[in-house]
Structure formats: structure tokens, C-alpha cells
Amino acid sequence: MSDKTITISLMDPPYDSETTTTALRIADAALDKGISVNVFAYEGAVLLTMKAQQAHPNPVKGTTVEDQHHPTTSGFVGALFEKAAGDVQFQWINCGMCVDERGAADWIDGPKRGGPGDFYKWSQESTNTLVIGTR
Amino acid sequence: MGKYLLIESRDPYEYADTNYFYDLARDLADRGNDVAFFLLQNGVLVARSGAKPDKVGELRQAAPRVRVLADEFALRERGIQKDATAPGIEVTDISTLVDLLVDDGRKAIWH
Numbered sequence A: 001m002s003d004k005t006i007t008i009s010l011m012d013p014p015y016d017s018e019t020t021t022t023a024l025r026i027a028d029a030a031l032d033k034g035i036s037v038n039v040f041a042y043e044g045a046v047l048l049t050m051k052a053q054q055a056h057p058n059p060v061k062g063t064t065v066e067d068q069h070h071p072t073t074s075g076f077v078g079a080l081f082e083k084a085a086g087d088v089q090f091q092w093i094n095c096g097m098c099v100d101e102r103g104a105a106d107w108i109d110g111p112k113r114g115g116p117g118d119f120y121k122w123s124q125e126s127t128n129t130l131v132i133g134t135r
Numbered sequence B: 001m002g003k004y005l006l007i008e009s010r011d012p013y014e015y016a017d018t019n020y021f022y023d024l025a026r027d028l029a030d031r032g033n034d035v036a037f038f039l040l041q042n043g044v045l046v047a048r049s050g051a052k053p054d055k056v057g058e059l060r061q062a063a064p065r066v067r068v069l070a071d072e073f074a075l076r077e078r079g080i081q082k083d084a085t086a087p088g089i090e091v092t093d094i095s096t097l098v099d100l101l102v103d104d105g106r107k108a109i110w111h
Helices: A018-032 A043-049 A073-083 A096-102 A116-125 B018-030 B041-047 B055-062 B072-077 B094-101
Strands: A005-010 A036-041 A090-095 A112-114 A128-131 B003-008 B034-039 B067-071 B089-092 B106-110
Touching: A005 A018, A005 A116, A018 A036, A018 A073, A018 B041, A018 B094, A036 A043, A036 A116, A043 A073, A043 A090, A043 A096, A073 A090, A090 A096, A090 A116, A096 A112, A112 A116, A128 B106, B003 B018, B003 B094, B018 B034, B018 B055, B034 B041, B034 B094, B041 B055, B041 B067, B041 B072, B055 B067, B067 B072, B067 B094, B072 B089, B089 B094, B094 B106
Parallel strands: A005 A036, A005 A128, A036 A090, A090 A112, B003 B034, B003 B106, B034 B067, B067 B089
Antiparallel strands: none
């Protein structure tokens, strides 16, 4: 168990950049070490937690949804919420204005609505803060 | 002396501004700081032995105290074997990156 916390800010939308996968890998590895993780999703990253995301078949290959086993970003994030336990917390805030602009308010369970002030507060309270910008 | 974690996710073949990030690592080290330079994603392309430009070799020659690490997962995704990486590169995993992130007082910069 650790009393340390990492805060990560993300801006990339789903399925756009390898950066999203990397950020989620960092969060996953931190939780494994008993380190709490905060994620502030800004701009297109608020779409990462959309509940309606669905896996899909591949009509080119003729494979089914089950064959493809296509991961969704909301599935990844949901798994991180499930992994956090006890004093090890996983928190996720979606930027409210970014959500409104995109009509992206229907999320999986776990994320909360917030603003840059929350990110500032987290950054003050955390062991370290990693800002991952877009390209 | 400060402690820094520079995370390079980009390669110099697509992004010329990677040059500034390597320069930053060198200059921070020149001023006596503890610098860890972590290659991620396409950033690992320069970890190959014989890569041109030899960004890692140039950095290590200019600032031998800089610790250069490369993400094993990113290497594997790109078909780069550990024994094909350049000398002086520490092939490791994302867990090491997390350890560096929670190292007290270490500032992290993503590029």
C-alpha cells in the first residue's frame, strides 16, 4: 500500500492516438503498485468513457464481434475503476464544458464532472502530475 | 540538484522538435541535474542499434550521466528485439516509469 498519487491529464479522443493506451497502461501499473491515480479528461478525451461504445465485427475479414474481441476505451477505464480497492483510489473527472460541447454526458459508472480547478487541486495534492498533450 | 523525467513518445523522423527535447535533457544534465530519459511509443525507434540519426548515442556522449530507458512493450510492438538496441539503453517496462513518477521531487515532462 502506498500513500502516493499520480495525476494524469489526457486530451486525445478515443482510437486516435497510442498515447491513450500508454496513459491507461501507466494508470494500470500504478494501481498494481498500490498508487492512487487521478485522470483529468480534457477536450476529446471526455469521449473515452462514453457508455454507448460498442465492440464491432470486421466485415473485411468476415469475423464476428467475439472473434475480434475489440477493446473499447470505456471498457479499459471501467476495469481500472474495478481494480482500485481500499485506500488505493482511481478517480476520473471529465471537463464539463468539453462534455457539453460534444454532447458527451452519458458515461460508464465512475467518472465525475468537473473543471480545470479540480485538475489544479489534484496537481497540488499529488506526488506527481503528468500532462499529456495532443499532437 | 533537481530530478527530471523526460518522456519522449515521438521519433525524429516525423517530428523535428524531438531535437529540442534531447537538447533539454543534455542541458539539464550539464547543470548537474539527475535526468531520466524514457523512450515510449515511436520514441523507441531511435533505440535501435545503428539508427540514424543516432539521437541516443549523441545524448549519451554529450551527457553520459543521463539514464536512457526504453519501454519493452513499445519495442516489442515494433519488432525490435532487446539485443538489437543500442548500448547504454535500459530496456524496461511501464512499471519503472511509474517508479520514476513517484520518486520524490522528480519533475515529469511528456513530449
